[in-house]
Each structure stands twice: as structure tokens, then as C-alpha cells.
Amino acid sequence: MRLIQAGEPAEAGGTGAATEYAYRKQDFEAISALVYDHAGITLADGKSTMVYSRLAKKLRAKGLDSFADYVALVRRDPAELAACIEALTTNHTRLFREGHHFDHFHAHVRSGLLAKAMRRSKVRLWSAGCSSGEEVYSLTMTLLGRDREAASMIGGADLLLLASDINERVLALGRAAQYRGGDVTDIPEPYRSLWTQRTADGFEIREEARRLVRFRQLNLLHAWPISGQFDVIFCRNTMIYFDEETKARLLSGFADRLLSGGYLYIGHSERLVGPATARFKSVGQTIYQKVAA
Numbered sequence: 001m002r003l004i005q006a007g008e009p010a011e012a013g014g015t016g017a018a019t020e021y022a023y024r025k026q027d028f029e030a031i032s033a034l035v036y037d038h039a040g041i042t043l044a045d046g047k048s049t050m051v052y053s054r055l056a057k058k059l060r061a062k063g064l065d066s067f068a069d070y071v072a073l074v075r076r077d078p079a080e081l082a083a084c085i086e087a088l089t090t091n092h093t094r095l096f097r098e099g100h101h102f103d104h105f106h107a108h109v110r111s112g113l114l115a116k117a118m119r120r121s122k123v124r125l126w127s128a129g130c131s132s133g134e135e136v137y138s139l140t141m142t143l144l145g146r147d148r149e150a151a152s153m154i155g156g157a158d159l160l161l162l163a164s165d166i167n168e169r170v171l172a173l174g175r176a177a178q179y180r181g182g183d184v185t186d187i188p189e190p191y192r193s194l195w196t197q198r199t200a201d202g203f204e205i206r207e208e209a210r211r212l213v214r215f216r217q218l219n220l221l222h223a224w225p226i227s228g229q230f231d232v233i234f235c236r237n238t239m240i241y242f243d244e245e246t247k248a249r250l251l252s253g254f255a256d257r258l259l260s261g262g263y264l265y266i267g268h269s270e271r272l273v274g275p276a277t278a279r280f281k282s283v284g285q286t287i288y289q290k291v292a293a
């Protein structure tokens with residue numbers, strides 16, 4: 001792939017697959033700006049090759065000759081903009097990723113939430129930037145616990161987990177709740193035996209866990225059409241792609257949406273920034289509790 005400098009004319013075609021489409025520096029900058037404006041994701045200059053390789057197949061499918069044409073298409077077609085953002089976001093996730101968060105939740109948070117649910121009070125948890133659902137199902141399994149007792153007790157309780165992401169494709173995978181065979185080993189026992197079951201080519205999350213989760217498309221940069229507050233928010237490995245100003249805005253939003261005493265879990269390489277920092281106290285590794293105002 002040859003990245004042409006801004007101002008240089010676009011060059012049609014090319015010889016090998018890597019130079020198939022004309023790709024100028026200003027095309028990369030235009031795509032970066034669109035992705036930043038709509039998803040908050042910053043694409044450093046070093047991502048130029050990644051952008052080319054992930055989007056070239058879209059140009060091919062659309063019969064376009066250059067990235068300039070693709071930028072024009074993305075600007076006029078919201079569906080193509082969504083597809084472009086989906087192609088450029090990282091959805092990597094894993095069941096029980098950063099396991100210390102689930103250990104903390106089990107040891108310090110779970111019993112309080114179950115007691116609240118037993119009192120028929122509303123209990124709400126949110127996995128923001130949930131990708132294909134592994135995070136929210138890990139949380140659900142931990143909440144349901146290591147025997148079937150809690151699951152039967154909370155049968156009629158008002159307890160729900162919201163799982164949101166910008167990307168409809170990964171949300172569909174989360175709703176399907178079916179995963180590849182090897183990944184099941186990421187689930188510690190007895191959660192694995194209790195809350196998953198085998199399928200022909202892998203395993204699926206059992207109905208007792210699935211029925212507690214609601215998957216919704218939600219862009220964290222836009223208004224959040226969510227009523228009420230949360231007991232727990234997981235937003236892990238998502239803020240990492242945002243700039244400091246966006247992170248600060250997001251964290252203030254999470255502080256507003258958490259109940260006093262509610263918990264925020266963030267990714268291993270993330271940290272609190274901005275005014276919201278003063279509204280939390282640290283209670284563990286990348287775990288924060290909202291302090292009373």
C-alpha cells in the first residue's frame with residue numbers, strides 16, 4: 001500500500017493487492033475524522049495501513065476505484081458510516097477477562113445486590129462497550145452464583161443487566177449467546193456446569209442467565225436513552241480508544257448514572273480522568289465506588 005501525501009493527486013488502481021486502490025494521506029485523515037466524530041475513536045497515524053486493509057474489501061464490494069470515492073460514500077450514507085466504524089473498531093473480548101473484577105464482585109458486591117433484589121427493589125447493572133456479550137455473561141454467571149439457590153430466589157425480582165455497544169454485528173452475537181468450544185475453558189467451575197450447556201459446535205449460555213440480559217445499540221458519545229440509575233457499571237477496554245476529553249465526559253456520565261455506593265469497573269490499562277475522579281474512591285485494582293455527594 002502506498003500512502004500518498006496530502007495534496008498529491010489520487011492514483012487509480014495499482015499493481016498488487018496492496019496498491020489496488022488510490023489512498024492519499026487526506027483520505028486517511030478524512031476517515032479518522034469521521035470515526036472520531038461519530039464514535040470518539042482516535043486513529044493514530046500508525047493505523048493508516050490497518051485502515052487500508054480493513055476497508056479495501058468494502059471498496060471492492062462497492063466497485064469503487066479510490067478511497068476518495070469511499071470517503072464520499074461514507075459521508076452521504078449513514079449505513080456505510082456504521083459499517084466503516086464497525087470495520088475499524090476492535091471487538092476483542094473474552095469470558096472472565098480480567099478475572100479479579102469478577103472475584104471482587106463476588107466477594108464484595110453480589111450479596112448486597114441479591115438482598116436488594118429480595119426486597120423487591122430494582123437492581124441494574126450495565127456492561128458499556130459489551131462487544132459480543134462475554135463480559136455481561138461473565139457478570140451474570142457471577143451474580144447467579146455457585147449454586148442454583150440464588151437463581152431460583154431472584155426468579156421474580158426486578159433485576160436486569162444492560163449490555164450496550166455501538167456495533168450491531170457484535171450485539172447480534174451477544175443475543176445469540178453461542179460461543180466456540182475452546183472458549184468454555186475460560187469459564188471457571190462451577191459457573192461453567194451451572195450456566196452453560198454444550199451445542200453441536202461449542203456451548204451456549206443457559207436461559208436462566210440469558211433472560212436477565214438486554215442487548216441495546218448505544219453510542220456512548222451520544223445521549224443515553226436510559227432511565228434510572230445503576231448499581232454497577234462495567235466499561236472496560238473501550239475508553240482506551242477515546243481521547244482525554246471524551247474519557248472525562250464519559251466518566252462524568254457514569255458517575256451521574258451510578259447510585260451512591262455503586263461500583264465502576266474499568267479496563268486494566270485505563271484510569272479515571274477529569275472532574276469525575278473526585279466522585280469515586282478506589283476500592284481495588286481498576287475498581288471504583290461512587291462516594292455520596
Ligand SMILES: C[S@@+](CC[C@H](N)C(=O)[O-])C[C@H]1O[C@@H](n2cnc3c(N)ncnc32)[C@H](O)[C@@H]1O
Nearest residue numbers: 039092093129131165166167219220236237238
Ligand atoms: C475491545 S471491546 C471491549 C469489550 C469488553 N468490554 C471487554 O473488556 O472485553 C471495545 C468495544 O467498544 C465498542 N465501542 C467503541 N466505540 C464505542 C462507542 N462510541 N459507543 C459504544 N461502544 C463503542 C466497540 O464496538 C467494542 O465492541
